[in-house]
Amino acid sequence: MSGPVYERVALIGLGLIASSMFWAMKRGGLAGEVTGYARSEETRDTARRIGLCDRVCDSAAEAAEGADLIVLCVPVGAMGAVAEEIAPALKPGATVSDVGSVKRSVINAVAPHLPEGVHFVPAHPLAGTEHSGPESGFAELYDNRWCIVVPADADTDPEAVARLRALWEGMGANVDEMDADHHDLVLAVTSHAPHLIAYTMVGVADHLRRVTESEVIKYSAAGFRDFTRIAASDPTMWRDVFLNNKEATLDILGRFTEELFVLQRAIRMGDGDHLHEYFTRTRAIRRGIIEAGQDTEAPDFGRAAKTP
Amino acid sequence: MSGPVYERVALIGLGLIASSMFWAMKRGGLAGEVTGYARSEETRDTARRIGLCDRVCDSAAEAAEGADLIVLCVPVGAMGAVAEEIAPALKPGATVSDVGSVKRSVINAVAPHLPEGVHFVPAHPLAGTEHSGPESGFAELYDNRWCIVVPADADTDPEAVARLRALWEGMGANVDEMDADHHDLVLAVTSHAPHLIAYTMVGVADHLRRVTESEVIKYSAAGFRDFTRIAASDPTMWRDVFLNNKEATLDILGRFTEELFVLQRAIRMGDGDHLHEYFTRTRAIRRGIIEAGQDTEAPDFGRAAKTP
Numbered sequence: 268m269s270g271p272v273y274e275r276v277a278l279i280g281l282g283l284i285a286s287s288m289f290w291a292m293k294r295g296g297l298a299g300e301v302t303g304y305a306r307s308e309e310t311r312d313t314a315r316r317i318g319l320c321d322r323v324c325d326s327a328a329e330a331a332e333g334a335d336l337i338v339l340c341v342p343v344g345a346m347g348a349v350a351e352e353i354a355p356a357l358k359p360g361a362t363v364s365d366v367g368s369v370k371r372s373v374i375n376a377v378a379p380h381l382p383e384g385v386h387f388v389p390a391h392p393l394a395g396t397e398h399s400g401p402e403s404g405f406a407e408l409y410d411n412r413w414c415i416v417v418p419a420d421a422d423t424d425p426e427a428v429a430r431l432r433a434l435w436e437g438m439g440a441n442v443d444e445m446d447a448d449h450h451d452l453v454l455a456v457t458s459h460a461p462h463l464i465a466y467t468m469v470g471v472a473d474h475l476r477r478v479t480e481s482e483v484i485k486y487s488a489a490g491f492r493d494f495t496r497i498a499a500s501d502p503t504m505w506r507d508v509f510l511n512n513k514e515a516t517l518d519i520l521g522r523f524t525e526e527l528f529v530l531q532r533a534i535r536m537g538d539g540d541h542l543h544e545y546f547t548r549t550r551a552i553r554r555g556i557i558e559a560g561q562d563t564e565a566p567d568f569g570r571a572a573k574t575p
Numbered sequence: 576m577s578g579p580v581y582e583r584v585a586l587i588g589l590g591l592i593a594s595s596m597f598w599a600m601k602r603g604g605l606a607g608e609v610t611g612y613a614r615s616e617e618t619r620d621t622a623r624r625i626g627l628c629d630r631v632c633d634s635a636a637e638a639a640e641g642a643d644l645i646v647l648c649v650p651v652g653a654m655g656a657v658a659e660e661i662a663p664a665l666k667p668g669a670t671v672s673d674v675g676s677v678k679r680s681v682i683n684a685v686a687p688h689l690p691e692g693v694h695f696v697p698a699h700p701l702a703g704t705e706h707s708g709p710e711s712g713f714a715e716l717y718d719n720r721w722c723i724v725v726p727a728d729a730d731t732d733p734e735a736v737a738r739l740r741a742l743w744e745g746m747g748a749n750v751d752e753m754d755a756d757h758h759d760l761v762l763a764v765t766s767h768a769p770h771l772i773a774y775t776m777v778g779v780a781d782h783l784r785r786v787t788e789s790e791v792i793k794y795s796a797a798g799f800r801d802f803t804r805i806a807a808s809d810p811t812m813w814r815d816v817f818l819n820n821k822e823a824t825l826d827i828l829g830r831f832t833e834e835l836f837v838l839q840r841a842i843r844m845g846d847g848d849h850l851h852e853y854f855t856r857t858r859a860i861r862r863g864i865i866e867a868g869q870d871t872e873a874p875d876f877g878r879a880a881k882t883p
Contacts, residue, residue, distance in 0.1 A: 393797040458797035469857040489701040489766035499861035502854035546810035549777040553807035555792045
């Protein structure tokens with residue numbers, strides 16, 4: 268890739284995802300000028316202090332003004348209001364995108380506000396850590412992770428889609444395309460239901476009276492710890508995810524509960540064969556993930572090897 | 576510590592836990608001679624090939640003969656039979672221990688077989704990876720992890736307990752003592768219920784028809800991946816854990832289901848405040864774990880930093 272993919276990019280919302288995008292765009296020389304805006308003055312001050320964005324603006328409209336790409340990096344529940352606010356400032360031919368974890372409700376909330384001649388290409392990078400805020404980003408976050416691009420409808424300009432794909436690929440991601448409803452179901456399985464389950468398990472441990480909190484923490488390496496990492500994600504983001512992907516998440520949780528009851532019954536009845544067979548099957552899925560390069564089998568779980 | 580803690584140690588069962596014990600004892604000069612036995616000839620051959628144990632024996636009784644410490648490193652459901660087999664070979668004053676994840680049922684299964692004059696000091700090292708077998712062990716597995724020592728009854732010889740504690744401390748572990756029932760409840764919360772839940776979630780993903788397995792694997796980094804790691808643990812070991820810690824595990828799973836239903840209802844009713852408050856509370860628990868040194872907040876999740 269020679270030269271930037273977009274001359275001017277605006278990042279609305281400056282948390283983990285946006286700040287990682289900024290550093291990844293700089294690393295790859297993918298954008299000319301990057302403007303940024305965050306609702307909180309404290310976040311804007313932090314961004315100015317650490318050099319996050321070439322120019323930090325005091326309104327979303329000012330940041331969006333004249334930009335070729337505007338990326339909404341705010342919680343899913345705030346996307347509609349932000350789109351309404353920036354709409355008058357959008358220049359013809361610009362592309363609006365987002366990074367929300369839910370796509371159908373974001374399309375429903377954002378599309379009605381966008382003027383004719385502005386392209387809308389939602390996207391969802393599947394990457395994150397349990398940290399949030401403008402100082403949590405790093406250039407390597409998207410390396411070898413997936414980004415799902417979800418064109419708002421069948422009429423979306425293919426050129427606008429191709430350009431957004433090139434940006435994500437330049438930031439290190441592998442890009443897939445799918446429609447919004449399928450995206451929301453896939454994510455309910457791979458992300459939204461697991462997060463709710465992790466939150467629940469951590470909550471159970473928290474108000475057990477016969478086991479002290481210090482015991483739960485001391486002995487967490489026996490399995491519980493892996494749940495706490497994903498249960499430490501940003502509360503506002505996750506509230507919005509569940510409220511906006513309600514149907515698919517409740518569907519998967521219903522299946523989960525059924526399945527759990529069958530296993531509980533096997534434990535109660537002492538059906539060791541059923542348990543053994545089930546646990547053997549789940550082990551094979553893990554192997555698939557390692558083979559697909561989305562994790563490693565190093566004894567340290569390979570987290571250090573993520574960025575070679 | 577000058578000189579070995581035990582002159583002769585026998586490891587019965589040669590999987591991840593026993594092989595890590597062997598390498599950790601060698602690292603610390605904690606044992607004179609270490610004998611080993613595994614039921615499968617293939618495992619014994621592998622052990623001989625890689626130098627796991629000073630002497631690999633062809634029967635459990637032969638390995639236990641003359642040992643000062645005999646550690647049962649077999650699945651919880653096999654402990655009783657192994658104890659019966661080695662009982663005639665045990666020398667007076669020897670200590671029998673184990674590494675099982677459940678303590679009450681192991682005590683019930685093993686204690687009746689042990690002759691007078693033999694000490695029984697069960698233990699449970701809270702450490703592991705998703706790998707199993709004689710080649711999966713490494714000397715650092717227990718560094719800064721907890722080992723819970725559970726004296727079989729109030730009459731257990733304090734000297735025998737102190738010596739076993741010294742061994743585990745020499746292998747890098749922090750040692751705690753508690754009674755068997757409390758241990759089983761604490762572990763149901765921190766380990767057994769989380770594992771069953773992880774197995775269940777992976778199983779749900781496996782037989783969803785509208786989402787392909789390759790999609791689940793490709794997009795696993797969004798949360799699901801953390802579940803697969805613990806759902807890849809040894810099926811026989813885990814079957815035995817659930818069958819032998821039935822009551823405490825079912826108790827915790829019952830609480831978990833109640834809690835999950837309350838959160839599902841909040842999603843269905845659109846109660847964002849309830850969700851936000853819940854997710855804020857669980858985040859604090861995560862911070863406690865990091866402060867207790869049982870995980871780190873490094874962007875790579877600190878797995879590489881485990882062994883400083």
